[in-house]
Amino acid sequence: MTQTRNRWIVQVVLALAILAFVGVSVIPIIGAFNNTPSSNQNIASTKGSLPSVDQKSKLEDEVRGYELVLQREPENQTALKGLLQARLQLLSQKEKSEIKPADIQVVIEPLEKLAKLNPQQSEYSVLLAQAKQQIGDREGAAQAYRSILSTKPGDLKALQGMVSLLINQQRPEAAIGLLQETLSNAAQINKIQPGSVDTVAVQVLLGSVHASQKRYAQASSVYDQAIKKDPKDFRPVVAKAMLLKQQGKNADAKPFFDRAAALAPAQYKDEINKAATASPIPNPAASPAPSVESTPK
Numbered sequence: 482m483t484q485t486r487n488r489w490i491v492q493v494v495l496a497l498a499i500l501a502f503v504g505v506s507v508i509p510i511i512g513a514f515n516n517t518p519s520s521n522q523n524i525a526s527t528k529g530s531l532p533s534v535d536q537k538s539k540l541e542d543e544v545r546g547y548e549l550v551l552q553r554e555p556e557n558q559t560a561l562k563g564l565l566q567a568r569l570q571l572l573s574q575k576e577k578s579e580i581k582p583a584d585i586q587v588v589i590e591p592l593e594k595l596a597k598l599n600p601q602q603s604e605y606s607v608l609l610a611q612a613k614q615q616i617g618d619r620e621g622a623a624q625a626y627r628s629i630l631s632t633k634p635g636d637l638k639a640l641q642g643m644v645s646l647l648i649n650q651q652r653p654e655a656a657i658g659l660l661q662e663t664l665s666n667a668a669q670i671n672k673i674q675p676g677s678v679d680t681v682a683v684q685v686l687l688g689s690v691h692a693s694q695k696r697y698a699q700a701s702s703v704y705d706q707a708i709k710k711d712p713k714d715f716r717p718v719v720a721k722a723m724l725l726k727q728q729g730k731n732a733d734a735k736p737f738f739d740r741a742a743a744l745a746p747a748q749y750k751d752e753i754n755k756a757a758t759a760s761p762i763p764n765p766a767a768s769p770a771p772s773v774e775s776t777p778k
Contacts (some may be wrong), residue, residue: 499639501667503507507696528654533574536574537571537574538573540567540570541571543563543567544564544567544568544571547560547561547563547564547567547697548564551564554594555594556594556598556654558595558598558599559590560647561591561594561595562591562595562596563589565588565592565595567592568588569588572584572585572588580617582616582617584614585612585616586616586668588612588675589609589612589613589616592605592608592609592612593609596609596625600632602744603633603636603638603639604638606625606626606628606629606639607625607626607629607638607639607642608634609625610622610623610625610626610629610642610646611642613625614642614645614646619646619650620773622642623646626639626642626643626646627755630643632678634663634666634670634677634678635663635667635677635678635679635683637669637679637682637683637686638741640659640660640663640683640686641686643656643659644656644659644660644686644690647659648690648693652691653690653694655708656690657687657690658703660683660686660687660690663678663683664678664687666678666735667683669678680707680710681707681710681711681714681716681717683705684703684704684717684718685704685717685720686701687703687714688701688703688720688724689705689720690703690728691703692724697724700724701721701724704717704720704724705722706722708721709721713744714744715740715741715742715744715745715749715753716731718737718740718741718744719737719741719745719753720739721737721757722735722737722738722756722757725737726757734757735757738754738756738757739755739757740750741753741756742754749776
């Protein structure tokens with residue numbers, strides 16, 4: 482199990498309190514996987530010291546420069562990544578209330594090219610799906626997620642994104658079916674390509690869907706199965722603790738938080754301890770998915 486997988490599932494458990502799936506802003510995620518050195522990184526590092534007008538002007542110059550390169554070389558990936566990063570940074574400078582679907586559309590264009598040029602790097606397709614979901618293109622988002630899952634059925638971010646989309650469409654049974662099918666096929670898939678499906682993580686997601694529908698008994702049962710499957714994995718233990726806390730069962734939750742903190746690697750202990758002492762989060766399951774406009778990340 483990679484550190485990236487651990488970090489992602491811990492964020493799902495702690496930040497979303499296991500009870501809802503929300504749309505993810507495009508802006509902060511791109512930096513998590515875009516490791517290509519470029520002048521944009523220098524821009525980002527000086528964001529706090531440059532006046533906003535100068536920052537915007539510099540980014541606009543960057544955009545024009547990359548666009549000129551792409552006119553000559555439409556598949557130049559360095560230029561595509563630079564253009565994407567610069568446009569995202571311009572988008573991040575706007576007030577949330579000012580961001581319109583057309584602003585996100587200019588991010589979709591380079592993402593579509595990068596996803597096509599890098600079919601093995603699902604991050605681009607996940608970002609593309611998220612962006613399409615935010616402009617209201619649910620079918621386009623679903624197609625992007627399905628394209629990933631058709632070749633990588635255990636891709637956690639694609640699974641979480643597709644489940645989020647189904648929940649937002651009031652289709653929890655379809656989300657449950659998708660995750661149950663993934664779990665049913667996991668043994669065969671992992672036999673062919675070991676480690677392709679993180680079954681414990683998928684179980685945590687499945688429990689989350691049940692919890693989002695206030696099916697607390699089913700959610701608890703799924704978490705218990707995951708804990709039994711791998712007693713040393715702290716993730717389902719955190720999920721069970723959060724589920725109990727959400728129901729107001731703080732005394733019952735405490736030993737699970739303690740156990741999770743004991744099992745977790747050092748970098749997660751503080752997050753777990755903070756979750757144990759934080760006030761319960763209201764159940765947002767019935768709320769619509771936040772978009773770029775409403776959810777800074």
